Amino acid sequence: MAKKLKIGVIGMSEGNGHPYSWSAIFNGYEAKAMQDCPFPAIPDYLSQQNFPEDGLGESGKVTHIWTQDVEISKHIAAAAKIENIVDNLEDMIGEVDAILLARDDAENHYEMAFPFLKAGLPIFIDKPLALSVKEAQEILKAQQYENQVFSCSSIRYADELDLTLKEQDQIGEIVHVEAAIPKKWDTYAIHLIEPIIARLPNRGKLIDIKSLHSDSISNCIVKWDNTTVYLKVTGKVPVLVNLKFYGENGVVKKDFKDSYNCFKKSLHKFVAIINGEEENIDRRETLEIIQILEEGRK
Numbered sequence: 597m598a599k600k601l602k603i604g605v606i607g608m609s610e611g612n613g614h615p616y617s618w619s620a621i622f623n624g625y626e627a628k629a630m631q632d633c634p635f636p637a638i639p640d641y642l643s644q645q646n647f648p649e650d651g652l653g654e655s656g657k658v659t660h661i662w663t664q665d666v667e668i669s670k671h672i673a674a675a676a677k678i679e680n681i682v683d684n685l686e687d688m689i690g691e692v693d694a695i696l697l698a699r700d701d702a703e704n705h706y707e708m709a710f711p712f713l714k715a716g717l718p719i720f721i722d723k724p725l726a727l728s729v730k731e732a733q734e735i736l737k738a739q740q741y742e743n744q745v746f747s748c749s750s751i752r753y754a755d756e757l758d759l760t761l762k763e764q765d766q767i768g769e770i771v772h773v774e775a776a777i778p779k780k781w782d783t784y785a786i787h788l789i790e791p792i793i794a795r796l797p798n799r800g801k802l803i804d805i806k807s808l809h810s811d812s813i814s815n816c817i818v819k820w821d822n823t824t825v826y827l828k829v830t831g832k833v834p835v836l837v838n839l840k841f842y843g844e845n846g847v848v849k850k851d852f853k854d855s856y857n858c859f860k861k862s863l864h865k866f867v868a869i870i871n872g873e874e875e876n877i878d879r880r881e882t883l884e885i886i887q888i889l890e891e892g893r894k
Contacts, residue, residue: 598871601656604688606708607663607672609699611783613638614722614859618698619658619676621651621860629675641856652860655867658696660688686711694870695719696863700783702727706735713738713745720866721747724786728890729883736879743876746866749790753861757791757839757850767843769822770796774840776828781814781893788827789818789888792839793881799823802884805891816892827892 603622607615613635620630620638624647630639645651660680663669669681682688685708688695695712697705702724712719713735725747726732739745751757759767773796775788793799800821807816812831817824828835837852868874 598655598867598873599693600654601693601867601870602659602691603656603694603696604660604662604682604692605658605672605678605696605698606685607661607698608665608668609701609704611779612698612700612722614698614700615661615663615672615696616675617642617856617859618696618863619661619672619678621856621863622653622656622658623677624648624651624653625676626674629671632671633675637855641854645856650856650860652863652867655864656694660692662688688712689715689717692717694866697721700724702731702782706731706738709735709745710738713740716740716744718744718746718866718870720863721745723747723749723790724783724886724889725882726886727782727893729887732883732886743869746869746876747882748862748865748877749786750855750858750862751787751837751852752790752794752858753865754791754852754854754858756853757795759795759841759848759850763841763848764843766846767841767848768845769798770841770843771822772824772826772842774826774828774842775838776830776835777837778830778833778835780831781809781829782889785814785816785827785829785892786885786889787837788829788839789885792825793885795839795841796820796823802887805888807892807894814892816888818888818892 616633617638661669661678662682662685700722773792777784804819814829816827840849
């Protein structure tokens with residue numbers, strides 16, 4: 597049986613509550629402190645789970661936390677039962693077995709990840725890994741071994757976005773996909789790009805990426821040999837996240853509903869990779885996702 601990992605978590609970037617939720621998935625949580633989490637959806641979906649049964653406590657425990665503000669660190673630690681607050685990122689080295697870089701400000705990922713990469717610690721880098729292919733390659737080049745870095749949009753693992761065999765038969769070969777999500781292109785477009793690519797294994801070679809941006813809305817058309825995708829990131833305009841699959845014979849819409857489950861599955865994947873039980877996401881696929889993210893920013 598694989599040993600229980602000691603995990604360090606790094607937070608916190610604007611608008612991103614993952615240090616709370618990811619830590620709670622391993623540790624459980626203190627309900628009173630978590631109610632003051634600045635992201636109301638997190639205590640809401642945590643309250644619908646049964647801990648420890650629905651968590652990953654048997655696989656690991658978040659034992660250390662660093663954020664840029666000690667008061668934020670204290671609150672996350674109290675809410676998610678984290679025992680140790682460190683003053684410097686590097687203080688975790690030698691104390692933990694793995695790192696969750698739970699920030700989505702990709703421009704800081706290389707600098708924050710580098711000490712842990714150099715130390716040989718496996719690290720889950722929150723989406724997006726980088727904002728350009730060059731930056732992504734620099735992070736991967738700093739690895740001490742092949743699968744040291746894991747990075748993805750957790751929505752990749754949302755079961756409710758999978759087409760059933762019956763739906764696949766009904767609509768036939770997928771020729772087009774449409775999807776929309778609110779907020780910013782840099783941090784949220786990947787939540788569309790990654791789950792779509794993961795569900796289009798027969799898309800073929802990437803041919804073209806075209807984007808059009810207004811003050812608040814980003815539009816992007818992606819073309820492969822065998823299919824096209826239309827992505828819309830709507831800024832402050834609220835939209836429900838879904839994927840609409842257009843097949844040769846019909847259309848199926850799949851709604852994203854379960855944040856907790858996809859977070860848990862991505863964290864389980866990270867642990868399974870560390871333990872040698874599962875394969876990492878193909879790097880070529882990750883770099884293709886970053887290429888679309890980069891081109892779509894223009």
